[in-house]
Amino acid sequence: MTEQLYPWGHTRRYNDFPTYFRGKFSERVQKVSVDAGFTCPNRDGTKALNGCSYCNNQTFQPDYCRLEKSISEQLQQGIDFYSKKYQSMKFLAYFQAYSNTYADLAVLKARYEEALNHPRIVGLVLGTRPDCVNAEILDYLAELSKSCYVMVEYGVESVQNKTLKRINRGHQFAEAKWAIEETARRGIHTCAHLILGLPGETRQDLLNQARTISKLPVENLKLHQLQIHKGTRLAVEFKRQPDDFHLFTAEEYLDLVVDYLELLNPAIIVERFVSQAPPGLLIAPKWGLKNFEFVAKLEKRLAERNTWQGRLFG
Template sequence: MGQIIYSWGHKRRYNDFPTYFRNLFSERVQKVSVDAGFTCPNRDGSKGVGGCTYCNNKTFKPTYCNLENSVTNQVEKGIEFFAKKYKSMRFLAYFQAYTNTYAPLADLKTLYEEALQHPKIDGLVISTRPDAVNAELLDYLAELSKKVYVMVEFGLESHLDRTLESINRGHTFAESVWALQETAKRGINNCAHMILGLPGESRDELLEQARAISQLPVKNLKLHQLQIHKQTLLEKQFAEHPERFTLYTAEEYIDLVVDYLELLHPDIIVERFISQAPIDMLIAPKWGLKNFEFVAKVEKRLKERDTWQGRLYE
């Protein structure tokens, strides 16, 4: 008896991003991070100050990303770094740090189009917030996406407004729904970014989140475990009230991810399950697992339980 081919067209038990991307592009594609010097509306006072309670941008910014380097220089340094590993490769410019749509449209066009000038850049991935896009910007990105690959990655983080307020996000879940709907109806690729394990959220609520996300026009999904980073408000809150936090062990989180996947719409492409902060910036949890090791454990657990993404989706 052969293996099942699932609705997403292959034998893996979830709709994984690497397979999708290999089918979309004819060769290996790598994101190259760019720091264009943005801030956030919950940092500069327009929505709040201090930023999100969990945020320390140093945890995911490569060393070549610094504001002394132009967009062009950062793209070139990133390509140079990855080109040493693989001979044949194309690249996407990943505007990653802070809110990368938080500027006048004319300025955004200049930055995005500077990145696209590089002959090896085939598109853009733009990380932002759901309350930092508008119709004019999305119309521009819709036109751009007819020529190159464009992905807008929205930090939703939670589906619960009480959580969004407690972590100082400065937007509501209704704004997240609007942003996903507006990108989808224009044919722009979107990605929802969620954190599992934020203070005050129960396991049942996290599984309800999977149901909520499945009702939305989400193309890609990024999950990651709550991590407590140094030099954040969350570090202080954890030190003062550790009882308010549920820090999953790796095994507990694997089971949570599998339960989440069972409820998730089978058409949603899952880009990742965990995030890895540099160990010297991480307070907890310290699992010591690389991304590929965690993926292997999730796939093993899916097989052990003979289950798959969307098995319980209704």
């Protein structure tokens, strides 16, 4: 029996990032993280001092990302690591830590262009907040994107203003909507990051989130389960009032993601479903699942339910 081809042109039951990425570039391309020394309006006193309640940047920052090293040195160390396996690989500089559009344009240009000067860097991925871009920055990125790949990855986290306030996010959903629309309008690649399971949000809230995000010109989507990390305000709140939190079991989260995918615009490329924090920093939930293991379970569950991304979209 011939396998079904889905709207994204292949037989996987969701519009997966690896397949898209391989088709986007003529050669193997890998992201390399870099810490360029940016801060965040939620940490420097502009909006707050303590950051978002869930945030601990140590949970995703590779060992080679250290501020005592220049951007070029960090990139070279990351490139050397990946090149051991693939000599011909090209790379995207992933400005990941904190808010990587939060500076004067002259500073941004200097740091981005230092990265792009490396002969094996073919583009930029910029992690940032929706309230840390403006028309001037986006116009510059649009011009830059004519000669290299540029993706702006926005921490949206939730589409509900009450949740954004609860986690001390410091902006409302309207700012995320504006940033995504203005970025996409300029032809710059977009990615939205969302956390499933934030305090106070119900299962129905999360399914409605899929419908809301599907209306925006989001190209890539990163999802992950709520995790409680050491050294965060959320960890203090969890210890004081654990009943305020519903931390999904792996099976609960698996079924939620299937339901979420059914509602999701099939044009959106799903880059990630779960997050893995270093064991020493993770308080809960402790699933013991690696990303690829979760994806294997997800694909099996989609097949069992004979469903796919976007089946209920529209």
